[in-house]
Amino acid sequence: MTLQYTPTSAIPKIVADLRTSFRTHRTQSLEFRKEQLRALQRGLKEFEDEFAVAIKADLNRSSEMDVSLAARAIKTNLDKLDELTADRTASGLNESDKNFVRLSPLGTVLIIGAWNFPILLTLDPLVGAIAAGNTCVLKPSEVSEQSAAALTRMLVKFMDPTVVQVINGGVEETTVLLKERFDHIFYTGNTPVGRIIMEAASKHLTPVTLELGGKCPALITEHTDIAVAAQRIAHWKSMNAGQVCLTVDYVLCPKHLQDELIKNVIGTWHHLFGQDFRTSDMYPRIVSTRQFDRISKVMTAAEKQNKIVFGGKSEAGNLYIEPTIVTNVSEQDDIMQSELFAPILPIITYETFDEALNIINRQEHALNVNLFSDNQDQVDRDESLPFGGVGHSGMGNYHGKYSIETFSHPRAVMIRNQANL
Structure with missing residues (x-):
């Protein structure tokens, strides 16, 4: 099946709508986040055979690693979401005040997937972004065309469109997408493209996670x-x-x-x-x-x-x-x-x-x-x-609790003791 590219004229509105959706605070609810993760879990299971066919067509290999590790990431975040997002006690200037750190979702994030593990390296960061309470634009790699098409069908069927939107395309569509302002950009790929991502992000002072590689x-x-x-x-x-x-x-x-x-x-x-x-x-x-x-x-x-x-x-x-x-x-x-x-x-x-x-x-x-x-x-x-991930091999990290931390802002909260006013 041919991958249908997203019209470039539609991209600004897609991003704007997700920003509007984030401001409704729906994703602040842990139960809402769990609902989205469960939906993703059901989608992964239903599309398992389709993903197997797609990855075989794109790369002539099994989809077992992609699907099993993505399923594990979903289950881990579902099982431990309350624990991973709980407020963390901290000390402040006055110990009689109540001080803690709260993980707040960043907002609307962009995830650009990779072609070598097209299901895993797109869904794994998405799981962390949803678990952290963000709305997400997902850009699968067009190089693994069949996998991107299957992934798009799964996400459209199972995910809330006010939380997750998929944009497909090549260089032109990605260039237009990178002109939009995001609250975080997560990219998996090579170092030369990583530089392009970072340069585009710098115009909006957008933080980035770059999962690159290097000569290991x-x-x-x-x-x-x-x-x-x-x-x-x-x-x-x-x-x-x-x-x-x-x-x-x-x-x-x-x-x-x-x-x-x-x-x-x-x-x-x-x-x-x-x-x-x-x-x-x-x-x-x-x-x-x-x-x-x-x-x-x-x-x-x-x-x-x-x-x-x-x-x-x-x-x-x-x-x-x-x-x-x-x-x-x-x-x-x-x-x-x-x-x-x-x-x-x-x-x-x-x-x-x-x-x-x-x-x-x-x-x-x-x-x-x-x-x-x-x-x-x-x-x-x-x-x-x-x-x-340092320098040419990238920056930032994810997996498990680190995924939620990557897509969150650790916000310091102090509740003053009335006696200290």
Whole structure:
């Protein structure tokens, strides 16, 4: 089914109507928020099969992770909403006054979803925004077209239109949308677009949460169980064909362990997908021609600058790129200049642990660092490495109670003791 784009002329009124709705204070009621979460829960269950078909069409993979984790987020917020939104006792200038912090909803928020997990990474922040008491504009990624269409049908059927509205479109529609004033913008995607979001938000001094990515390293040490590390790295790198913000982007490995690591990674891939990945129903595809062409350029550069020791095959018509291992990699090579978001695994070898740490610390902040070591001294030293959304990998956080805090303003309240007047 073709995704129907929202007319740009309709966007200002959609946002204005949600602002008007927020000012009625309906969403202040915890019971009203729970009603909306229950409706979302019913919608997710009813559309589970449709989401499975859509994600298979968009990415050639299962929808199990998207649906199960979104369902968990809804249940967590339903079960703990009273606790998570309760007033928090605080101290003030005069202890005889009553002082507390109340989480107040921000207002009308914009959530821009991602194409790699099109259901989960759109619904998960929406759950937090609703639980916090906001009205929401949801912009699914048009790249995962079938998933966006299915998500739109579900939300239109189950959600109160005075609380949640969906806007679909590409660059033009998103540009118009970003001209509107929101009370928070939540974006999941890449760093270049994150800069555009932040620039647009700055015109209205709108706070943002940017869930980006970066070049997340895996650090293999002398004290690593190579078989275990290889299995985990191989799983990460083949999940969704490497189109995951937390996936291992590159590996740092002692020179003498590189061959053993490669052998075990390849063995894991064959165990997962058989000898011919192309014919496997389980091996995912690249989401679009645009992304395929981008990754193909990376592969071409790797063939010139590095050494492809496994994989390297692709089929444009099938959006298929074989899991690929690249060696003889340096920090200056093209393959190390930006997040890969692809089933390509570069390996950089090193001589000393300090050398490996220096390589990581010279990169922009990544979303996570994967250290494989049984040596506690090395684990303790790893505490200084970057972790989480900082700089190029984003800002802010969510999940569980942090989702509600992201979409709330912690308002200080003081009730004066009459004796102090």
